[in-house]
Amino acid sequence: MYVGRKAPDSWDASVYLCGPTPTDPAEPSWRPAAVAALRAAWAGPGRLAVFLPEPAAGGDYPAYADQIAWEEVAMRRSDVVLFWIPRDMARLPGLVSNIKWGAWYDSGRAVLGAPPEAERMAYLLHFADALGVPVERTLPGAAEAALRAVGTGGRRTGGERAVPLPVWRSEPFRRWYADGRAAGLRLLDARVEWYEPAPSPAAGPAWLLTVTVAPGDGAAPSVARLLAAQGQGMLM
Template sequence: MRLFYVHEQSAESPKRSLFLAGPSPRGHGEYDWRKDACAVLSHIGFGGTVYIPLPRDGMFRGNYDHAAQIEWELEHLEKAGVIAFWIPRNLKTLPGFTTNVEFGRFSRSGRAVLGYPHSATKMRYLHYIANLDGVQVYHNLEETLVAAIEKIADQNY
């Protein structure tokens, strides 16, 4: 499995790739669900590329370039074979407002999978849109990632 973090570039555009979309921690001690996601992907033997829209050390610095962050994310959302949206929404620590926009932008792409725990708040609208657009919905991180990998395999890359 190859991991690419924000601002890191890969020369190729691998179709056996997965973008881990969802709310990002902004401070010390906030839940970074992507670490769990990478552990799950490793455990189930995913051999593709994973795009992670966080700095490699997990910390955004005060002087970070917001426009460059957005450009990297949009480029890699387009490049990814599948976009796995995991939204453990907590309005105080992981609100996921940007994630809402990204989901709306890519829900009709045929490349999205949506997951969120039952405890996540304010998810009814996204779930409704997922149903309209034929996006699979799960409530467990591992099931979400397995579905994303199966979607990659179904695309016959």
């Protein structure tokens, strides 16, 4: 989905393509190649949604505030935020990408890609290594790392799309959501406020999720917070 366009009503996996966009019209964007790599490598049974924060060929960017709002919603709903930063300080500095990396590097959903010649990447690579963020040096490799993270995905519709796969697949969320649906609850929206990866393959992640739900009795929608702690299940 190009910037400003409405997202599909459902998907099985979603990837946001984050990184610098060339300002020179003569310089091609890297994102079409990333989309091609994702399309070639995707082996899931359902729909893979890919968010591109740039217009389609020949299109225009929305107003700046609308662009930022679209990007924030798209990243929040993405299962993976794939960073590709071919930084060249003279022509493609990627300064905004540093801000976005700072917002998402510890989300449990980041993949960092940069060619070996990319400039001033040491700080980003340091924290990727410290937190176990996948790092790739080619664009196809970064696309494959993103798809390894989502696996075969998981179908989500409507407000469910705001629950990223690491939370969607967790046992505390699945139990809470199954009980809620049995009572007629509808999930309208969600936001991950905090996420801590599982400390081992046998353990689950910890997370804090704000949810907006419509009760089955027809009452007005309400907002709640769900906290899952490692080894303790749902606490609230």
